[in-house]
Amino acid sequence: MKKGKVTITITIGLVFLILTAVMFVQFKTINQTDITSLENMREDELRTEISSFKQKIEDLNKEITDTDSKIAEYQKAIDSNKEASELLSQELEQQNNILGKNDVKGNGIIVTLTDTNDQKITPEDLRELLNQLKEAGAEAISINGQRIVYDSYIVDISGTFISVNGKRIVSPYEVKAIGNSTYLESGLSKKQYGYIDTKLEEGKDVKLVRKDNITIEKYTGDLNFEYAT
Amino acid sequence: MLLTMAICIQINTIDAATKTVGTTLKDNSGLRDELLSVQGNYENLYKELNEKKQILEQTRKMAAQNNDNDTKNDSSIKDNQKILGLTDVTGQGIIIKLDENREVDSNEVVNISGYLVHEEDLLYIVNELFNSGADAISINGQRIVSNTSILCDGNIVRINGKMVGVPIEIKAIGYPERMDPALSRPGGYLQLMADEGVKVTVERSQSITIPKYEGVYSYDYLSRGDT
Numbered sequence: 001m002k003k004g005k006v007t008i009t010i011t012i013g014l015v016f017l018i019l020t021a022v023m024f025v026q027f028k029t030i031n032q033t034d035i036t037s038l039e040n041m042r043e044d045e046l047r048t049e050i051s052s053f054k055q056k057i058e059d060l061n062k063e064i065t066d067t068d069s070k071i072a073e074y075q076k077a078i079d080s081n082k083e084a085s086e087l088l089s090q091e092l093e094q095q096n097n098i099l100g101k102n103d104v105k106g107n108g109i110i111v112t113l114t115d116t117n118d119q120k121i122t123p124e125d126l127r128e129l130l131n132q133l134k135e136a137g138a139e140a141i142s143i144n145g146q147r148i149v150y151d152s153y154i155v156d157i158s159g160t161f162i163s164v165n166g167k168r169i170v171s172p173y174e175v176k177a178i179g180n181s182t183y184l185e186s187g188l189s190k191k192q193y194g195y196i197d198t199k200l201e202e203g204k205d206v207k208l209v210r211k212d213n214i215t216i217e218k219y220t221g222d223l224n225f226e227y228a229t
Numbered sequence: 230m231l232l233t234m235a236i237c238i239q240i241n242t243i244d245a246a247t248k249t250v251g252t253t254l255k256d257n258s259g260l261r262d263e264l265l266s267v268q269g270n271y272e273n274l275y276k277e278l279n280e281k282k283q284i285l286e287q288t289r290k291m292a293a294q295n296n297d298n299d300t301k302n303d304s305s306i307k308d309n310q311k312i313l314g315l316t317d318v319t320g321q322g323i324i325i326k327l328d329e330n331r332e333v334d335s336n337e338v339v340n341i342s343g344y345l346v347h348e349e350d351l352l353y354i355v356n357e358l359f360n361s362g363a364d365a366i367s368i369n370g371q372r373i374v375s376n377t378s379i380l381c382d383g384n385i386v387r388i389n390g391k392m393v394g395v396p397i398e399i400k401a402i403g404y405p406e407r408m409d410p411a412l413s414r415p416g417g418y419l420q421l422m423a424d425e426g427v428k429v430t431v432e433r434s435q436s437i438t439i440p441k442y443e444g445v446y447s448y449d450y451l452s453r454g455d456t
Contacts, residue, residue: 038261038264038265041257041261042257043257043260045382045385046257046260046261046264047260048382049264049392050260050263050264050267052387052390053264053267053268053270053271054267055390056271056390056444056445057267057270057271057274059444059445059447060271060274060275060278060445061274062445062447063278063445064274064277064278064281067278067281067282067285068281070285070289071281071284071285071288074285074288074289074291074292075288075292077292078288078291078292083292083295083296083299084289084292084293084299085296085298085299085302087292088289088292088293088299088302088303088306089302091289091302091306092302092305092306092309093453094448095306095309095310095313096309097448097451097452097453098313098375098446098448098451099309099312099313099375100375102453102454103453103454103455104451104452104453104454105451105452105453105454105455106450106451106452107450108450123356124349124353127352127353127356128349128352131348131352131378131379131380132378134375134376134377134378135378135380137376137447138376139376139447139448139449139450139451140451148375149375150312150313150314150373150374150375151359151363151364152359153356153357153359153360154356155356155360178450178451179450180449180450215454215455216454217454223312224312225311225312225318225320225364225365226362226364226403226404227320227321227322227364227402227403227404228311228318228319228320228364228365228402228403228439229318229319229320
């Protein structure tokens with residue numbers, strides 16, 4: 001009788017041990033499920049990922065060609081013992097255009113958001129708009145004359161003002177974006193879930209126009225690093 | 230009894246998970262091969278571009294050395310590359326980690342694909358970090374530059390076009406005593422996220438390295454304005 005009890009106890013103990021082990025293994029499996037890994041991607045995710053890489057490959061090829069031609073031009077200047085001043089200032093100017101150190105111009109779109117009695121425009125509305133414009137390939141953006149640079153921020157000041165780059169701005173908010181106007185417009189105008197439709201549905205006053213030869217003023221702040229080297 | 234139930238629920242979960250993966254394996258193998266091939270192609274080209282950029286740096290420097298103004302412009306170009314995010318940078322700062330709470334009961338584990346960190350959260354945190362003086366920011370290795378977009382795409386967040394999943398690691402170089410309280414203060418954004426069930430940790434560090442932007446700036450529509 002006593003012997004039987006021991007056997008039962010050991011058996012139950014073993015079963016528990018195995019069960020616990022199985023549970024741990026399973027918990028681990030679930031923890032390790034990584035939704036960004038190739039094996040777990042759905043068909044539509046795979047397709048998006050492939051087309052995203054194809055776009056990046058196109059960009060890289062363009063940049064490689066561009067780099068090649070710059071190397072060739074500098075090499076030519078060295079070989080012929082000529083100065084490369086023009087090339088250098090060209091390269092510098094391109095960088096300054098992108099960084100926001102120069103006034104820039106080009107074709108694009110203008111989105112105007114206006115406060116109404118019912119619906120005020122919030123910093124989130126503007127941040128979301130910038131994000132969508134960047135996704136659609138905007139090369140330069142400004143809000144009420146404030147050029148958006150890499151470290152720009154948009155915040156609410158005590159519920160009264162919106163501040164961009166630390167400068168107060170008021171409604172109507174005029175957001176200028178230079179880029180491919182077709183991409184920019186269609187990026188914002190997707191049916192139902194697009195930016196414009198979403199905001200209109202929320203009752204907000206949003207207008208979009210295409211415009212040629214938009215001018216965006218340069219950033220007036222400081223663009224240097226303080227802590228990063 | 231409880232144990233058995235828990236195990237049954239888990240087996241079901243895993244079954245469901247493997248089933249999706251299983252069909253994916255069968256039906257999408259062509260697509261996955263294609264993805265692997267474009268990924269490989271991309272990596273080779275990226276390496277090639279980096280090598281060419283180095284040659285360009287050397288050639289430009291050589292071409293600029295005989296003229297003071299040219300030498301000055303060459304060094305301005307180098308400085309600009311840093312601000313454009315085209316170099317790795319190091320400095321003091323903070324590291325924010327956001328993760329799904331994995332110590333939940335087995336019924337919630339079923340919801341593993343439910344995404345807890347959204348594009349608005351990341352946009353808000355980036356905005357707040359720059360507002361508190363950050364010099365450079367990366368999210369899971371993706372450098373935040375002037376044309377970075379952060380987009381939700383189903384269960385996945387895309388930053389600079391690259392897929393990013395939990396756990397999320399946000400690195401910011403700047404003054405930790407300013408950036409940390411801006412986000413961690415009581416009632417602040419990170420606390421609100423923690424209240425919603427996101428596992429949040431913030432760590433200050435004396436030496437953080439943030440990788441360079443891997444993408445390419447385009448300026449097809451942009452030219453210098455009338456001055």
